[in-house]
Amino acid sequence: MVAKVLKVILITLAVFILLVDAFILLLKFWWFPKQERDLANIVLEDDKIQPTTLNIPKKFGYVYCPILLYHHIAKVEPQDSYSVSPEIFDQQMKWLLDNGYKVIKFDDYYRAMNKKRSLPAKPVVITFDDGDHDQYASGFPILQKYGFSAMFFLKINNIGKSGGLSWQEIKKMRDAGMEIGSHSVNHDSMSKMDLETMRHELTDSKKTLAQNLGIDVNYFAYPGGAFSATTETETKTAGYLSAVSTKHEVYHKFSQDLFAVPRIHIDDEMPTFVDWIQGKNL
DSSP states (O other): OHHHHHHHHHHHHHHHHHHHHHHHHHIIIIIHHHHHHHHHTOOOOHHHHOOOBTTBOOOTTEEEOOEEEEOEEOOOSSOOTTEEOHHHHHHHHHHHHHTTOEEOOHHHHHHHHTTSSOOOSSEEEEEEEEOBHHIIIIIHHHHHHTTOOOEEEEOGGGTTSTTBOOHHHHHHHHHTTOEEEEOOSSOOOOSSOOHHHHHHHHHHHHHHHHHHHOSOOOEEEOGGGOOOHHHHHHHHHTTOSEEEOOOOOSEEETTSOTTSBOOEEOOSOSHHHHHHHHTTTO
């Protein structure tokens, strides 16, 4: 009698396990892919991308989204235009939080510009160029303090060198939710670069980051903000989805060139920072 009961229990358990496995397979191979296909086919109306908010004028056909550009997070004497002290950087991040800004990923911005997702009324993207060690030592802890993410555009020849980020540090930031993009191999101006060298800078930097970090590298920052029509074409051909420039704008037109995305260069001040964010001195 006990043996029969045990047999029924085992059969019931086996059937249950089979049903669970079948359900998991259904989710994996039908439901989740279906949801991804449905989302990929969604195209939002312009007025559904971003709600209005006080003190941010609405411009139809545009997204309001300041994209901030930082280099060094370090105190230097005299303070140069490429360095923001940790104290001021902390104040700037606190101002964003206190004033209702939502830090989003660059990928969120890219998807919104393709009308695939909505944005908060006051979004902001934080980016860093070059991959200097002080970005990890001084900037990264402040980002974590406020729960913010950022995009780090890395130049390959700076990784593992004196003053540059190490692969271990980059991986820690990746694991903490930071985005990683390419800033070329050697950081040479790409506006008049020969094709062979340009392709090396674009493809080898992308490949090196992908292989070492196990990620897709979809976004590029032009060294020094210099690029040409040829540079844009080659950047697309190399498989990037978008590239950033150094043109100062806070409003982004839906039909704009996503291989010349504007960013705002931030310096070591609070008053100008607030004006930049609000578009008052652009």
